[in-house]
């Protein structure tokens with residue numbers, strides 16, 4: 089990953105987080121996608137990181153000079169797709 | 183790794199507050215954490231600092247004092263941890279609950295706290311989407327809210343400016359004692375740090391850190407689950423919870439709710455909390471299930487069912503995620519904040535159960551006072567570890 093991203097490039101569209109904000113989170117000690125999420129909200133919006141997670145991992149790799157397999161992905165959390173509280177409360181889910 | 187005045191183990195709300203307050207007092211401090219900052223329970227929870235869910239006496243006194251600490255720090259810190267003070271509302275489903283609630287409020291008012299009973303009309307004004315059949319509630323003015331993990335980041339970033347050294351991704355494997363039995367160092371997987379004082383801020387894992395020096399610390403994991411909504415128009419304006427919540431927290435409060443088997447089985451009590459990100463968190467439950475933080479579908483179902491009973495409007499709103507965490511439950515409900523007599527230099531600040539965010543401010547302040555040999559803001563002899571002297575606990579004690 090030799091590509092150099094611009095600081096003001098948008099990474100997470102749902103929460104409007106830029107490359108610069110991701111770099112700052114890494115400076116503060118973030119080492120993985122979850123650490124970035126908590127510091128910036130990247131990946132916490134409606135799409136739950138489906139769009140930006142790969143890019144966040146690439147920036148982490150670039151900044152930390154890690155091998156790809158060392159950057160862990162975010163912890164997958166249920167549900168896989170949004171569901172209304174009504175449907176859930178009535179047990180319309182397996 | 184060189185040597186430090188104090189090593190704080192665990193970078194949750196409690197450990198980061200302790201580290202900040204000690205650094206501010208002038209101690210040279212190392213904060214050791216096996217994962218990232220706030221990777222334990224302090225990022226798997228809600229974020230309210232309440233007095234309304236505390237028992238009258240020292241519990242409430244600490245809660246109130248802690249809110250004052252956060253208020254000051256929110257002004258001082260350049261790192262924003264989203265502190266705000268919207269108040270909170272307890273709602274009663276039955277006349278019987280209302281009576282217990284009124285009694286409780288009387289005691290708190292006698293101690294000088296700004297809590298009062300509200301009638302259904304006022305409740306509807308405060309929370310227009312609340313179910314219409316409730317009999318009344320309690321409004322607590324000083325109750326506050328913040329981001330729990332931003333609070334941890336704020337303590338760390340502000341303390342770093344004052345000289346705090348952070349050793350994240352370092353796992354503590356042992357505590358070194360000298361021939362007299364006093365603390366001499368902290369052994370991690372990446373080297374040993376010399377120190378004469380260590381503070382165990384391990385939250386639900388405090389028991390393991392105690393075993394390293396032969397201590398039997400009665401702190402056990404008590405699981406809870408939270409559902410997160412999509413971004414929505416405002417559903418509620420403050421923390422709202424059912425008074426029956428007190429029942430799920432304290433086993434000695436006696437009244438039975440008229441709830442489904444599922445809700446009863448998982449000890450679910452409704453609470454809802456708006457966040458700064460324009461969504462809401464819906465909880466919650468209390469169960470002893472070891473350290474497992476997988477989220478169970480049946481529990482999610484029960485929480486949703488109970489939530490709809492109080493805020494029918496959420497029926498049509500999407501849940502986008504759910505998570506679980508383990509509260510550090512301490513035998514007898516009060517946390518441990520003290521030095522350990524048997525092991526000079528070994529301190530414990532842990533076991534805050536469902537109030538660790540809430541009480542982190544005052545806990546850090548008091549640990550710094552204890553260590554500096556100053557008098558604490560108020561009498562905390564009830565929080566001394568020596569109260570468990572002579573007792574032994576099984577690992578599955580709480581179950």
Ligand SMILES: Cc1cc2nc3c(=O)[nH]c(=O)nc-3n(C[C@H](O)[C@H](O)[C@H](O)COP(=O)(O)OP(=O)(O)OC[C@H]3O[C@@H](n4cnc5c(N)ncnc54)[C@H](O)[C@@H]3O)c2cc1C
Nearest residue numbers: 192194196216222223224227228230354385406538539540
């Ligand atoms: C569902 C839920 C909702 C909640 N809601 C609220 C609320 O609204 N308000 C409130 O005040 N509280 C709430 N709580 C409780 C609150 O989250 C906890 O009391 C608080 O987070 C405990 O903080 P802590 O710093 O003691 O523990 P933690 O945040 O768990 O920190 C302990 C740290 O120690 C580290 N550690 C452990 N062992 C080692 C080792 N050997 N070496 C190095 N590091 C180690 C861990 O990695 C961890 O980061 C809630 C809890 C849950 C589960």
